[in-house]
Amino acid sequence: MKDSATKTNFDSSPLGELSVFETEDGSYSLKSSHFQEAFHSSIGAITEAKKKFLFPSQIERFEARKQIKVLDVCLGLGYNSACLIEALISTSIGLEWWGLEIDRRPLKLALNSQKFKSIWSSSVLEILESILKSNAWERENSKGTMLWGDARQKIKLIPEDLTFDLILFDAFSPSHCPELWSEEFLNYIANKLMPGGRLMTYCRAAAVRKSLMRAGLQLSSLIPEPKSEKDWSAGTLAIRPSTNWNIPLKGPNWKPLSIKEEEHLLTRAAIPYRDPSGKDTSKQILARRQKEQEQCKLESTNDWFRRWGGEQSN
Numbered sequence: 001m002k003d004s005a006t007k008t009n010f011d012s013s014p015l016g017e018l019s020v021f022e023t024e025d026g027s028y029s030l031k032s033s034h035f036q037e038a039f040h041s042s043i044g045a046i047t048e049a050k051k052k053f054l055f056p057s058q059i060e061r062f063e064a065r066k067q068i069k070v071l072d073v074c075l076g077l078g079y080n081s082a083c084l085i086e087a088l089i090s091t092s093i094g095l096e097w098w099g100l101e102i103d104r105r106p107l108k109l110a111l112n113s114q115k116f117k118s119i120w121s122s123s124v125l126e127i128l129e130s131i132l133k134s135n136a137w138e139r140e141n142s143k144g145t146m147l148w149g150d151a152r153q154k155i156k157l158i159p160e161d162l163t164f165d166l167i168l169f170d171a172f173s174p175s176h177c178p179e180l181w182s183e184e185f186l187n188y189i190a191n192k193l194m195p196g197g198r199l200m201t202y203c204r205a206a207a208v209r210k211s212l213m214r215a216g217l218q219l220s221s222l223i224p225e226p227k228s229e230k231d232w233s234a235g236t237l238a239i240r241p242s243t244n245w246n247i248p249l250k251g252p253n254w255k256p257l258s259i260k261e262e263e264h265l266l267t268r269a270a271i272p273y274r275d276p277s278g279k280d281t282s283k284q285i286l287a288r289r290q291k292e293q294e295q296c297k298l299e300s301t302n303d304w305f306r307r308w309g310g311e312q313s314n
């Protein structure tokens, strides 16, 4: 089903044409013709926002804190931040929020959808409206700044000494949007986590996990939905180690990487996406990686895939 608000020719825009994407939990989502990908998996936007971003954040950890700092990379329709802010509003924890996103249209379309608006409190809707109209918001002990544009460049506008408790990382998949999963960008992002800070992503790709590890983060695996028995991971939780605190091996919706996942990191799939200038096109980044994969001596991902019973790999 196409959303009538999106029928104009958007070939020149970063997302191309946007159409409505129906998900299993009934939440409103979109699909981009340029990236040829939906904004959320078929399980649904609200389910993903809770299970992959909110639960592993464990905001109850921050009860004694006046304020936490959160970065949303790829705001899209705003589900991940909206879920987190909704949960924080019922506590006394304040928030310093920063958002990165290349295109305003997903949030604009979401705020025109009754289905989307019916999920959120008026406070959260006011914040989302302010992000769209004023690129900033403020209330009681919280404030936010939205940076529209290519996240690779816009992230440099965040003060250098500002680090985050939580990073919600939700770019399109590495094969469709490699520019946001490059070794260089992930390293920059990882350095924006304070000790003990957590990055959450739905992505379980070996290349991404290896880049996050090289950036000094400790990885865990997000637990798949019970009905997807064959699935081996629903994403990654990456934590910056802290000298005065031990990283828990298990937590709400995460577990340690399995042997299968550790071995995935030793295959060709673990060759990173490289973007040294931070300005390359996805085509250039993918071609560079393919060349490196052809020249490397690592185990083929297909062999790993067969050894583990032929389940889907990245």
Ligand SMILES: C[S@@+](CC[C@H](N)C(=O)[O-])C[C@H]1O[C@@H](n2cnc3c(N)ncnc32)[C@H](O)[C@@H]1O
Residues within 6 Å of the ligand: 014, 015, 038, 039, 040, 074, 075, 076, 077, 078, 079, 080, 100, 101, 102, 103, 106, 149, 150, 151, 152, 170, 171, 172, 177, 179, 180
């Ligand atoms: C999977 S969607 C994000 C979904 C979002 N978190 C939500 O809850 O609706 C990926 C988003 O990345 C954005 N994007 C793609 N390339 C980008 C870039 N270079 N810089 C910033 N945002 C980008 C797209 O516009 C899209 O909104």
